[in-house]
Amino acid sequence: DTEVTQTPKHLVMGMTNKKSLKCEQHMGHRAMYWYKQKAKKPPELMFVYSYEKLSINESVPSRFSPECPNSSLLNLHLHALQPEDSALYLCASSPNPGTTNTGELFFGEGSRLTVL
Amino acid sequence: DAKTTQPPSMDCAEGRAANLPCNHSTISGNEYVYWYRQIHSQGPQYIIHGLKNNETNEMASLIITEDRKSSTLILPHATLRDTAVYYCIVNSPSGTYKYIFGTGTRLKVLA
Numbered sequence: 481d482t483e484v485t486q487t488p489k490h491l492v493m494g495m496t497n498k499k500s501l502k503c504e505q506h507m508g509h510r511a512m513y514w515y516k517q518k519a520k521k522p523p524e525l526m527f528v529y530s531y532e533k534l535s536i537n538e539s540v541p542s543r544f545s546p547e548c549p550n551s552s553l554l555n556l557h558l559h560a561l562q563p564e565d566s567a568l569y570l571c572a573s574s575p576n577p578g579t580t581n582t583g584e585l586f587f588g589e590g591s592r593l594t595v596l
Numbered sequence: 597d598a599k600t601t602q603p604p605s606m607d608c609a610e611g612r613a614a615n616l617p618c619n620h621s622t623i624s625g626n627e628y629v630y631w632y633r634q635i636h637s638q639g640p641q642y643i644i645h646g647l648k649n650n651e652t653n654e655m656a657s658l659i660i661t662e663d664r665k666s667s668t669l670i671l672p673h674a675t676l677r678d679t680a681v682y683y684c685i686v687n688s689p690s691g692t693y694k695y696i697f698g699t700g701t702r703l704k705v706l707a
Contacts (some may be wrong), residue, residue, distance in 0.1 A: 511692065513695070520680075522683060522698060522699055522700055523697050524697075528694070530693065535693065536693060568637070570641075574694075583687060583689025584630070587641070588639050589638055590638075592637075
């Protein structure tokens, strides 16, 4: 299984709602990533988890709260978002950090978020 | 800041080779060059990577200059399905995980 699965594919939420995005992989990867992508822009790194611990937070507002409950699962909890947070949210994973590996990122298809 | 610079757009005739350049003049000795592409509204897809030698796989070839300050991705026989945004990234697989995307090149393959 070489897939990264993201759910839901589409999400519409109001500014007062609380919702979550989910990402799952079963490749045994121990690094997982969240990227945000606005239309016609490159993906922007948000968070990186390494061995289930948060290792990089690119100064992301606290209304985005990541969680890595186990080595296969990555969540992004959303609360009090703004319309400008509407974007494609991409999850990725990579082989074990700190070991000899290709460093290749495996991406999911993304969750398209619309904040009204 | 992104460590790579790419031309914003290129056109290529179907069946011809597409040559996509990338400058990475600040690359360090242990950093690899990775290429990804993103077809509209899909997640980025890994294409190829290399350290200093030229690499080839079933999708593409990667030519890295001897000083490693630039590289070229070659799609030998471009098809309409190769129309996508192509991103070049440099990073060390054993270091930090800050895979930072540059602005990419929007390749349009013309029939």
